[in-house]
Amino acid sequence: MAAWLLGVNALKIQPFHLPPLGPHDVRVSMKAVGICGSDVHYLKNMRCGDFVVNEPMVIGHECAGVIEEVGSEVKSLMKGDRVALEPGISCCQCNPCKEGRYNLCHEMKFFATPPIHGSLANQIVHPASLCFKLPDNVSMEEGAMCEPLSVGVYACFRAQIGPTTNVLIIGAGPIGLVTMLAARAFGAPRIVIVDVDDHRLSVAKDLGADEVVKVSSNMQDVGKEVEQIKAMGEARK
Known part of the structure; x- marks a missing residue:
């Protein structure tokens, strides 16, 4: 048996015939x-x-x-x-x-x-x-969770995260959160995560984000807000 997607919002448990081994x-x-x-x-x-x-x-x-x-x-x-x-x-x-x-x-x-x-x-x-x-x-x-976690691990490899790398993560959904955890495991000293949702930011904070920032859902404003976050980081140095 398997969960078959039959249409919009339509899932049904039906027989699933396996291929030969x-x-x-x-x-x-x-x-x-x-x-x-x-x-x-x-x-x-x-x-x-x-x-x-x-x-x-x-x-x-x-x-x-x-x-x-x-x-x-x-x-x-x-x-x-x-x-x-x-x-x-x-x-x-x-x-x-x-x-x-x-x-x-x-x-x-x-x-x-x-x-x-x-x-x-x-x-x-x-x-x-x-x-x-x-x-x-x-x-x-x-x-x-190994599969979604691999996304965060690979992102950290690509970004060459290490003990001297401060990290900004845009989006505190599941992938953003596992990326945050991976970045911490890679040694990132400071991780800021941004999102439009208060609950997701709360979860991020509970999981160890150094700072969380709520940004606007208006895409025209996001660029300005990211620049402000970067400026905050520079001011802390």
């Missing part, structure tokens, strides 16, 4: 699946950016579960292993894939991105190479 695949019993902003866009609008849902689709891509069966060639995993799943299956043949930038693969098959079905199901079949064992002290819910 290939020699390099595993069958995973799903234990935790996050709800991403993209899932909400599909639910509310049947599209997310250029991706349009034209036929019923299983949603969900932030997930963790337990291995139920392994393919004949799988040596790295066994039944009972707790795993987090990488939701994107690349072609492994194009130049970006060969360069190690498989996230840029033009043939990417990503959970819950039309027409690929997602992981909000009892069980799924997935390549063993894209399933990663979870330590005993990491819960299934935390395992499902």
Whole structure:
């Protein structure tokens, strides 16, 4: 069974027929699946950016579960292993894939991105190479958070965050918050996070933001407000 998106605001639990288990695949019993902003866009609008849902689709891509069966060639995993799943299956043949930038693969098959079905199901079949064992002290819910957390970690790599880097994060939604936590783990000494919503800023403060700033929802004002925040930082030096 799986959660199928049938139309705007229309989800229905229906049978989900699994593909055959290939020699390099595993069958995973799903234990935790996050709800991403993209899932909400599909639910509310049947599209997310250029991706349009034209036929019923299983949603969900932030997930963790337990291995139920392994393919004949799988040596790295066994039944009972707790795993987090990488939701994107690349072609492994194009130049970006060969360069190690498989996230840029033009043939990417990503959970819950039309027409690929997602992981909000009892069980799924997935390549063993894209399933990663979870330590005993990491819960299934935390395992499902590995995918969104990776966004924040990668952002910190790209921005070269370190002990001498002050950080401004625009947006205190889930991705902004995990980026804030990642930046702190990378050693950022001061993190300011801005948003238009008081509750989100309150959560950010509770999670350790050094300063939170409420900005206007009027996009024409945001640039001025960001400049003011930067000026505040300079004044503190």
